Amino acid sequence: MRGSFKVLIDDKWCKGCGLCLAECPKEVLIWSGRRNAKGYNLPAEDPAKACTGCQLCELICPDQAIRVEGEPQ
Amino acid sequence: MSEDGRTVRIIQGNEATVEGAIAAGCRFFAGYPITPASEIAELMSRRLPRVGGTFLQMEDEIASINAVIGATWGGAKACTASSGPGISLMQEGVGYAAETETPCVIINVMRGGPSTGQPTLSSQQDVYQARYGGHGDFEIIALAPSSAQEAYDLTIKAFNLAEEFRVPVYVLSDEIVGHTRERVVMGGKLEVLERVAPSKDGYKPFAAGPDGLLRGMPAFNDGYRLLVEGQHHDERGIRAGDDIDKSATLVQRLNDKVRQNIDRIVDIERIDLDDAEVAIVCYGSTARPAMEAVQTARSKGIKAGALRLRAIWPFPDAVLSELADHTKTLIVPEMNIGKLVLEVQRTAGGRATVVGLPRLGGALHTPEEIESAIIDAVKGGKAQ
């Protein structure tokens, strides 16, 4: 899919399992180095990469902590 | 059928139970065959479809009680029936019904145990199982019919109490009551508690009124978005098993709602008690020879009477305590090793002599046997 997409990670619900990193076909997600209040490592979008909006990260996230936003062109 | 809509039939206690259940609005039955309760399942399988209900023969009694729980939340009044071995299998489910305040009725046509025991003969050995069979602290209600007529009447009452108190209610019938054919008057103006759907306004499914009771009974798919939780839970049904206060509050209420409203449950019959020196305390089928024994004793000028318990759980402490104040001797005939006699002793607190008359083997006491116990007591002879 083409367009501009954003991967929003909800700090509150993320448990830092890393499934989203492994799942992303474009390796858009990386570890941010930040932790949430519960001490879980948080992922983030790599500014150097472009999300294609496939939503695999959103679908795989067991904690429903990911929202892919954006409009396909 | 008579003018007032009543019918009189000569039927077995088990059939009377079925008719009582249907009259009370029971529209779901799940069970598994077992002597001496099988007729209940058989008759339910014939009767329920004709009144728009559902009969299911399950793979075992565990499935039966759990299907009853599902059907109850599904919107139907529901019951199951079994005897000793099957009732043992149901115990986890009965506790679940108590924890989740699922109204339902469990008919136990008692036979002799332990184990496979005596499939074809009667007993009253399961009175404590009804009260203490499940793990954890909870109260149930148990009614004990002593005739086919009472099998009908008390089954209706059991459904009403289940709805009112949101608890599992046992009908503790037995092989003798279940299989004796007698005259039963059915129908007419019956007192039946209809299920009331609670208002959805700010509704908390497990928030009790001041008397500890939940109001009404909601059903799935009626817009409540219910959460029914077998773990300790809060007023919304949300898990609170790791919350000490909420857990204690729930368990306390599950017990208090029955104990503290016992006046609404006590169901007794007093026979010649006003001037009685000796009283028979009886329930279920042993009340039959007991009544005869009291009559014979009276005809011989002995001041004998009887207290018959139709509701045995919660145990009517106050009634027994008062009886102990006015009576010298209390005799408790039971078809077991001596069970409810312990409750009578506890409540009598030494103020009356309590004599157990236990009987094992499956045969009912004879009236003569009970009468001679009365005579012994009057002579001041025999202690326990």
Add this chain to the structure above:
Amino acid sequence: MNRIAEQYLRQETLPMIFCPGCGDGTVLGAFLRAVDEMKISDQLALVGGIGCSGWMPVYVNADAIHTLHGRAIPVGIGLKVTRPERKVVVFTGDGDAIGIGGNHFIHAARRNVDLTVVMINNSIYGMTGGQMAPTTPSGATTQTSPYGNPEQPFDACRLAEAAGATYVARWTAGHPRQLVKAFKEAIDHPGFAFIEVVTQCPVQAGRYIKGGMDAPEFLADIRKSVVPVAQAERMTPEELAGKTRIGLLHRSQRPELTQQLAAIRGGEKR
């Protein structure tokens, strides 16, 4: 939180108890998407057994009942027969469904009662801390098979089919899109529908059976072990050794229980 979760989760029950990386949350997410597409949240009657997987319905904002260990299916049957138009979905574990509840499972399939049963196969007793399950592979070490499991596991799908289930599918937590479709098919299917979902359980099975795999490694391992049914048909028995077939494994039609009961009530059969 994504839109579907915001809309369909019972917010006051969160967070979910699942360990980081547990597949249960992914399966639940796929289920919510199916519910959203079908617009059926009012008709749902969700039933959970006991186990990690049994918690799944508790988080959904629909009528739900969290039952006893192994007894979710009979409770589901009671719900279904009292109002056949409701859509009963049972969430159960491998121990819950085919260990302690095995008898209910096969009899519900035999009756072809219109339930959707979703069994999470993590090949272990997760909730109680990693003991062997009826799905634990032979030889695997767990907390109760320290010398290797001396027993052989059930194939739950073959069991379901043999017992009479009329819709049988197996997917993994790595197939969320296929799961959405399977949920829709199973819920629409008029009869006993069974979906087995092979999931990663990094904390229990990962530690005891898989030698310490984390969630992504575990899921990758599961993906390597499965083959789509169509592909499996072209493979030799040797190639298939140790592989698990995924996809729609069986679909058939035969009389469904609540319809039979309705016919009896209608007088056709008495």
